[in-house]
Amino acid sequence: MGRTPKLKVVEDKNLDNPGYPRIVGELWTAKQRQLHSLHYAISYRGSFKPELPDFCIRRYSRKGDVVLDPFSGRGTTALQANLLGRVAWAADVNPLSVLITQAKLNPVGLDEVVLRLNEIDFRRPIDLEGYQELFSPFYHPDTFRELVNLKKFLERENDAVNNFIKLLALSRLHGHSPGFFSVYSFPQISIPPESQRLINLKRSQVPEYRSVAPRIIKKAAQSLRDGFTSNFFDIASANRTEVSDARKMDWIPSDSIDLIVTSPPFLDKVDYLADNWLEFWFSGISPKKLKKTCVMTPTLEDWQTFISGVLKESLRVLKKHSYAVIEVGEVEKNGKIILLDEEVAQAARDISLPGKRFVVEEVLINQQKFTKLANCFKVDNNSKGTNTNRLVVLKCVGKPGRKKS
Numbered sequence: 196m197g198r199t200p201k202l203k204v205v206e207d208k209n210l211d212n213p214g215y216p217r218i219v220g221e222l223w224t225a226k227q228r229q230l231h232s233l234h235y236a237i238s239y240r241g242s243f244k245p246e247l248p249d250f251c252i253r254r255y256s257r258k259g260d261v262v263l264d265p266f267s268g269r270g271t272t273a274l275q276a277n278l279l280g281r282v283a284w285a286a287d288v289n290p291l292s293v294l295i296t297q298a299k300l301n302p303v304g305l306d307e308v309v310l311r312l313n314e315i316d317f318r319r320p321i322d323l324e325g326y327q328e329l330f331s332p333f334y335h336p337d338t339f340r341e342l343v344n345l346k347k348f349l350e351r352e353n354d355a356v357n358n359f360i361k362l363l364a365l366s367r368l369h370g371h372s373p374g375f376f377s378v379y380s381f382p383q384i385s386i387p388p389e390s391q392r393l394i395n396l397k398r399s400q401v402p403e404y405r406s407v408a409p410r411i412i413k414k415a416a417q418s419l420r421d422g423f424t425s426n427f428f429d430i431a432s433a434n435r436t437e438v439s440d441a442r443k444m445d446w447i448p449s450d451s452i453d454l455i456v457t458s459p460p461f462l463d464k465v466d467y468l469a470d471n472w473l474e475f476w477f478s479g480i481s482p483k484k485l486k487k488t489c490v491m492t493p494t495l496e497d498w499q500t501f502i503s504g505v506l507k508e509s510l511r512v513l514k515k516h517s518y519a520v521i522e523v524g525e526v527e528k529n530g531k532i533i534l535l536d537e538e539v540a541q542a543a544r545d546i547s548l549p550g551k552r553f554v555v556e557e558v559l560i561n562q563q564k565f566t567k568l569a570n571c572f573k574v575d576n577n578s579k580g581t582n583t584n585r586l587v588v589l590k591c592v593g594k595p596g597r598k599k600s
């Protein structure tokens with residue numbers, strides 16, 4: 196915790212002058228798992244490394260500031276904000292994300308996890324309806340029975356211990372090592388039962404019994420390893436988490452946020468609903484209700500409209516002279532590479548509110564060599580051997596505003 200990110204940057208002079216500084220460099224370490232152990236409690240589609248919010252929060256805010264992430268995902272910005280002594284406000288249209296974020300902001304002790312798990316009767320007989328069709332490719336029937344009993348127990352009360360156990364259980368639902376409840380499967384995506392059946396055939400595997408409680412306890416010990424300062428818990432009462440659409444955050448008063456660090460969905464690159472069906476089942480969330488708001492924009496025009504709405508709402512909630520850092524990437528659409536940072540910068544310059552507007556302060560491009568892990572998962576972001584995060588840094592200024600040189 197608290198390692199200062201290296202800042203080794205050069206201005207990119209090869210690119211056309213866009214009217215704002217564009218800086219390329221290795222802004223933080225390419226090494227994996229360098230920050231607080233709780234960040235790695237669960238994987239999430241499209242998540243960024245905690246080094247990204249760590250870098251931005253240190254660079255653009257001060258202790259005690261309110262840091263908002265309106266696309267919270269697995270709560271990376273929120274957790275890092277608290278670890279750095281900032282208040283975390285976080286939202287996502289997906290209740291699963293909000294559940295994860297809340298649990299991370301309210302960690303409990305390992306002893307509390309163990310004691311609570313001891314209260315559960317994992318062996319109670321259950322109704323096996325739906326097991327054969329949906330769950331049998333993933334779980335041994337005894338593992339499934341333990342999971343259903345855990346799910347029912349956790350549904351009874353929403354306290355911090357139950358929520359933290361829910362987070363840990365969600366993280367163990369499917370994956371490729373014996374630490375997961377499922378037979379060998381994908382860790383990042385919950386694949387459909389028919390795809391899992393094919394994997395089982397190919398690998399000649401049958402789900403064996405995997406007891407649930409010891410796996411949760413092991414994950415709890417790993418996630419809580421780095422510990423917390425008393426300051427971390429003092430800040431918690433000022434945190435806020437909400438299920439809400441980033442284009443309409445009525446729960447946030449105007450001019451109340453000191454910094455936004457966020458990453459919106461990139462066109463339709465990730466299907467957050469289909470890819471999480473096991474997580475939705477376990478946490479009792481109906482993905483159908485989210486279809487309209489969980490944004491999947493198939494065309495660039497739709498995405499531009501979406502991002503303009505997000506930026507306008509961000510401008511409303513930001514205090515003057517504060518920053519919004521919007522992380523995007525390059526996406527490939529119909530054989531063309533679209534640099535979404537340019538789209539964000541353009542959209543930001545086109546919007547304004549009475550007495551407020553954005554200026555593009557800088558665009559930071561974090562460029563790193565692929566790690567071995569990224570290569571083995573065939574990460575392809577259209578530029579050979581590198582992996583980039585493009586951070587559009589917007590400053591909220593009064594009208595007429597002047598850009599800092």
Ligand SMILES: C[S@@+](CC[C@H](N)C(=O)[O-])C[C@H]1O[C@@H](n2cnc3c(N)ncnc32)[C@H](O)[C@@H]1O
Binds near residue numbers: 266288289459489
């Ligand atoms: C790229 S992910 C964010 C990942 C996050 N930075 C992390 O590290 O975990 C985008 C998130 O946007 C959420 N989302 C999609 N449409 C939304 C909307 N209209 N308003 C708020 N959140 C939305 C998705 O549920 C997803 O969690």
